[in-house]
Amino acid sequence: MIGNPDNDNNLEGPMVFIIIGKAYEIKGGEGIDLHILLSAADDDSAVREALNALTEEGFVEADLDQIGMLTEAPVEEPHASAYQGALEGEVAIIRFDS
Incomplete structure (x- = not known):
């Protein structure tokens, strides 16, 4: 008999993803190096929403290198406010201009 499945879909809170890449x-x-924070149902949805947001911001190409899930709220800016925005349904794009 199988017990409770151990996967990401059983988290108590919202799933906030961070995507690291270049656009x-x-x-x-x-x-331009970027961190993108957003809330999504799964990683495929997160990537799709991130690419749509980048297109809306005028980017024509993107290389998304890493995706992960944040397990706790960041305390340092700009990630702390971006995390809060992601909880409110926004796609937060943090740019690291040289």
Whole structure:
């Protein structure tokens, strides 16, 4: 007999994802390092929503390198306010301009 499944769908709170990557405002141009925080049902939905948000912000390409789930709220800015925005349904894009 199988007990309770051990997977991410049984979390008590919302699933807030962080996606780390690079996006380009001009095809072939210099990329901008990004962290994207958002709440989604699963990682596929998170990637799709992140790409849609990047398109709305005027980016033409993106290389998404890592995706993970935040298990607790960050305490340092800019991630703390981005996390709060993700809890409220926003897609928070943190840019690291050189």
